[in-house]
Amino acid sequence: MQYRLIKKTGDEIFPLGFGAMRLPLKNGKIDRNKAKELIYHAINKGVNFIDTAYLYGDSETFLGEILKGEYADKVKICTKLPAINVRKYEDMEEILSEQLKRLQRDSIDYYLIHAVDSKAMNRLLKKDLIKFLNNARNEGKIRHIGFSYHGPKEEFPLLIDVYDWDVVMVQYNYFDENVQASIEGIEYAASKDMGIFVMEPLKGGILAGKMPSQAEEIFKKANPNKSNAQWAMEWVLNNRNITCVLSGMNSPEQLEENLEIAYKTTPMSMSFEDLETVEIVKRVMRDSLKINCSTCGYCMPCPRGVNIPECMKIYNEKFLFNHKGFINQSLMDYFQYVCGIMGNSGNAGKCNGCGKCLRKCPQKLDIISELKKVKKEFEFPGMKYILSFVRHIGFPLYRQLVKLLNR
Ligand code: SF4
Numbered sequence: 001m002q003y004r005l006i007k008k009t010g011d012e013i014f015p016l017g018f019g020a021m022r023l024p025l026k027n028g029k030i031d032r033n034k035a036k037e038l039i040y041h042a043i044n045k046g047v048n049f050i051d052t053a054y055l056y057g058d059s060e061t062f063l064g065e066i067l068k069g070e071y072a073d074k075v076k077i078c079t080k081l082p083a084i085n086v087r088k089y090e091d092m093e094e095i096l097s098e099q100l101k102r103l104q105r106d107s108i109d110y111y112l113i114h115a116v117d118s119k120a121m122n123r124l125l126k127k128d129l130i131k132f133l134n135n136a137r138n139e140g141k142i143r144h145i146g147f148s149y150h151g152p153k154e155e156f157p158l159l160i161d162v163y164d165w166d167v168v169m170v171q172y173n174y175f176d177e178n179v180q181a182s183i184e185g186i187e188y189a190a191s192k193d194m195g196i197f198v199m200e201p202l203k204g205g206i207l208a209g210k211m212p213s214q215a216e217e218i219f220k221k222a223n224p225n226k227s228n229a230q231w232a233m234e235w236v237l238n239n240r241n242i243t244c245v246l247s248g249m250n251s252p253e254q255l256e257e258n259l260e261i262a263y264k265t266t267p268m269s270m271s272f273e274d275l276e277t278v279e280i281v282k283r284v285m286r287d288s289l290k291i292n293c294s295t296c297g298y299c300m301p302c303p304r305g306v307n308i309p310e311c312m313k314i315y316n317e318k319f320l321f322n323h324k325g326f327i328n329q330s331l332m333d334y335f336q337y338v339c340g341i342m343g344n345s346g347n348a349g350k351c352n353g354c355g356k357c358l359r360k361c362p363q364k365l366d367i368i369s370e371l372k373k374v375k376k377e378f379e380f381p382g383m384k385y386i387l388s389f390v391r392h393i394g395f396p397l398y399r400q401l402v403k404l405l406n407r
């Protein structure tokens with residue numbers, strides 16, 4: 001069985017981590033028996049990293065209940081500080097104490113600042129985040145420290161440099177190689193010996209499900225026995241800088257499929273032909289895009305803060321993966337990643353047409369017109385107020401509700 005070493009911490013981690021965000025549910029609550037069985041099975045098969053967060057409903061409490069006895073020392077627990085809930089220094093201390101209580105542990109193995117970009121990080125730095133982290137580590141409450149990232153690629157190295165982080169959690173898959181942390185950002189983090197955990201290796205399940213027919217045919221022709229999910233997971237694990245991929249598994253079949261991939265995909269083990277196949281599929285998918293944006297990010301930064309590649313990407317995905325309905329995956333992504341629910345807002349509607357990005361685009365796109373299309377597709381009157389309501393009232397209410405339910 002192969003484990004991957006995090007040079008910074010000395011821990012050896014199995015390449016498949018268990019994401020405890022989408023545990024099996026029953027009547028809207030975690031199906032405790034089913035979820036326990038699934039997690040124990042994963043651990044018995046070699047999984048030794050479980051990822052949760054303060055904001056993942058009842059997940060921390062549930063893990064605290066089941067990871068005892070022989071299972072207590074078999075896994076590293078990773079949980080996260082919800083940046084969005086921190087108003088003052090004391091909030092960080094209070095949240096960490098609550099997490100230790102929920103997890104029934106004296107110490108958290110990996111403690112990450114949840115879903116930050118530069119704006120969210122700067123806000124926390126002003127609240128003495130570094131002092132909090134150092135104190136918590138000196139007191140033994142947390143062992144290793146990192147952050148999970150959702151921001152534009154040019155900000156990622158800046159965040160890497162603000163502290164002596166041990167690990168980072170990033171979105172990475174073959175379709176999103178150039179956005180968010182990006183391949184260059186991952187290399188930069190690896191050059192500092194940091195562990196790199198990957199979320200969304202299947203792009204929220206999109207790369208595992210029904211893909212454009214031409215892309216499916218290419219994969220099937222190359223290997224009729226390999227699923228779309230396998231292609232996507234293998235591609236991520238083939239990168240030697242990746243410590244492990246996190247998968248929010250909620251069925252034994254999913255777990256078995258992922259375990260099989262994790263057992264056999266060692267770094268740099270994909271053949272040249274297989275890598276070429278993924279490249280061709282990517283090209284086919286890119287050719288079907290409504291906007292011919294490669295998400296290279298050369299147009300950034302925008303003086304108005306528009307996250308141009310992410311706006312284009314989400315717009316393209318809506319049509320590529322045929323997202324339908326009033327509330328669909330693309331709209332949710334747009335709200336989450338560019339409208340500032342979690343941090344900076346970089347939505348298309350902020351573009352004032354200054355034109356500074358135009359000459360930087362190698363595709364010679366008329367970015368201003370394309371952003372107008374994006375705005376028309378996803379934005380609506382009053383959106384700003386709704387999102388502000390969600391951020392300042394909806395999330396805090398949700399937090400209180402989770403607290404009440406956990407009592
Ligand atoms: S034209 Fe719009 S997107 Fe481009 S730099 Fe100016 S404000 Fe930003």
Ligand code: SF4
Binds near residue numbers: 300309
């Ligand atoms: S708009 Fe052009 S420069 Fe900007 S990310 Fe897309 S292709 Fe690259």
